[in-house]
Amino acid sequence: xxxxxxxxSTRRVFxxxxxxxxxxxRRSPEISGTxxxxxxxxxxxxxxxxxxxxxxxxxGDDRAIAAAVVDSxxxxxxxxxxxxxxxxxxxxxxxxxxxxxPVFGGLAAAAVLVVVVNVGIVGLGGKTVHASSATTRRExxxxxxxxxxxxxxxxxxxxxxxxxxxxE
Amino acid sequence: xxESQTNDERWDTVERWMRRHGxxxxxxxxxxxxxxxxxxxxxxxxxxxxxxxxHLFRGNASEATWLYRIAVNLxxxxxxxxxxxxxxxxxxxxxxxxxxxxxxxxDALAEADRRRAVLAAVAELPPALREVVTMYYLNELSLDxxxxxxxxxRGTVKSRLHRARERMRTALEGAV
Numbered sequence: 001x002x003x004x005x006x007x008x009s010t011r012r013v014f015x016x017x018x019x020x021x022x023x024x025x026r027r028s029p030e031i032s033g034t035x036x037x038x039x040x041x042x043x044x045x046x047x048x049x050x051x052x053x054x055x056x057x058x059x060g061d062d063r064a065i066a067a068a069v070v071d072s073x074x075x076x077x078x079x080x081x082x083x084x085x086x087x088x089x090x091x092x093x094x095x096x097x098x099x100x101x102p103v104f105g106g107l108a109a110a111a112v113l114v115v116v117v118n119v120g121i122v123g124l125g126g127k128t129v130h131a132s133s134a135t136t137r138r139e140x141x142x143x144x145x146x147x148x149x150x151x152x153x154x155x156x157x158x159x160x161x162x163x164x165x166x167x168e
Numbered sequence: 169x170x171e172s173q174t175n176d177e178r179w180d181t182v183e184r185w186m187r188r189h190g191x192x193x194x195x196x197x198x199x200x201x202x203x204x205x206x207x208x209x210x211x212x213x214x215x216x217x218x219x220x221x222x223h224l225f226r227g228n229a230s231e232a233t234w235l236y237r238i239a240v241n242l243x244x245x246x247x248x249x250x251x252x253x254x255x256x257x258x259x260x261x262x263x264x265x266x267x268x269x270x271x272x273x274x275d276a277l278a279e280a281d282r283r284r285a286v287l288a289a290v291a292e293l294p295p296a297l298r299e300v301v302t303m304y305y306l307n308e309l310s311l312d313x314x315x316x317x318x319x320x321x322r323g324t325v326k327s328r329l330h331r332a333r334e335r336m337r338t339a340l341e342g343a344v
Contacts, residue, residue: 076198078190086215
C-alpha cells in the first residue's frame with residue numbers, strides 16, 4: 001500500500017490548490033516537503049499559475065481565501081452514518097451472494113450438461129450422415145443405379161414409388 | 169493485487185480507507201455533481217465497490233487514486249444514465265457555513281461572495297474540465313496521477329487544465 005504522506009490538515013490540503021489556481025500564488029515558494037508532486041511539476045505549475053492569475057488585488061490574503069473555500073465545504077463529510085450504511089450494504093450483499101451461490105452453481109452445472117448432451121447428439125448425427133453418404137456414393141459408383149431401399153415396403157408414399165421405379 | 173483476505177480483513181481495510189479518504193471522496197463527488205444527496209450516495213457506493221473489488225487493487229497506485237477513479241467512473245455512469253447536466257442545487261449557496269473568522273460583518277459578506285464565486289466558477293465548467301480541476305487542485309494529485317485516475321493522456325490533462333484556468337479566470341474577473 002502506498003499511502004500518501006501529506007503535510008497539514010485535510011482541510012488545508014483540500015482547498016489549497018484550488019485557491020492557488022483561482023487567486024494566484026502569493027506564498028513563498030516553499031511548499032510542504034511531504035507534497036508528492038515532483039519539483040519540476042510544482043515549479044511549472046506555480047509559474048503558470050502566476051502567469052495566468054496575476055491579480056495583485058489578492059496579494060496577502062490568499063490564506064484567508066483558501067480557508068474560506070475550505071470552510072465552505074466542511075459540511076460535506078463522510079459521516080459515521082454513511083460508514084454504517086456501507087457496512088450494512090456489504091454485509092447484505094455478502095449474505096445474498098452466499099445464499100445464491102448454490103443456485104448459480106446448480107444452474108451452471110445444468111447448462112454445462114445441456115451443452116455436453118447437445119454436442120454429443122450433433123456429433124453422432126454427423127457421423128451417421130457421413131457414413132450413409134459414403135455408402136450412397138459407393139453404390140452409385142458401382143452400377144450407376146441409385147441404391148434400393150431394402151425396407152421400402154414398410155415405408156409409405158414416395159419411397160415405395162421410388163423403389164418400384166428402380167426395379168422397373 | 170491484494171492477497172486473498174477474509175471478509176473481516178477486507179472490511180478492516182475498507183474501513184481504514186473510509187476514515188482516511190472518506191471526506192475527500194465525498195467532496196470530490198460533490199464537486200463533480202454539486203448535489204449533496206447524490207454525493208453521499210455515490211461515496212458510499214465507492215466504498216462498497218472497493219470492498220467488493222479489493223482483490224483487484226494493485227499496490228503500485230495509491231489507494232486514494234484508486235478510490236478517486238472509482239468515484240469518477242460511478243459519477244460518469246450516473247450522469248450518462250440520467251442523461252443530465254450538473255446543476256447547482258437550489259439554495260446551495262445559502263447553506264454555506266458562515267464565515268466566522270471575519271473581522272467584521274462586511275468582511276464576512278465579502279468572504280461569502282468570494283466563496284460563492286469560486287464554487288460557481290467550478291460549477292460552470294463542463295464535466296471534463298471539472299474532473300481535471302477536482303483531481304488536480306482539490307485532491308492535489310500530480311499531472312501523472314490525474315491522468316492515471318481519469319484515464320487520459322498527460323497532454324490532455326495539461327490542455328484541459330489550461331482551458332479550465334482560462335474559463336475560471338474569465339468567470340471570476342470582477343466577481344472577486
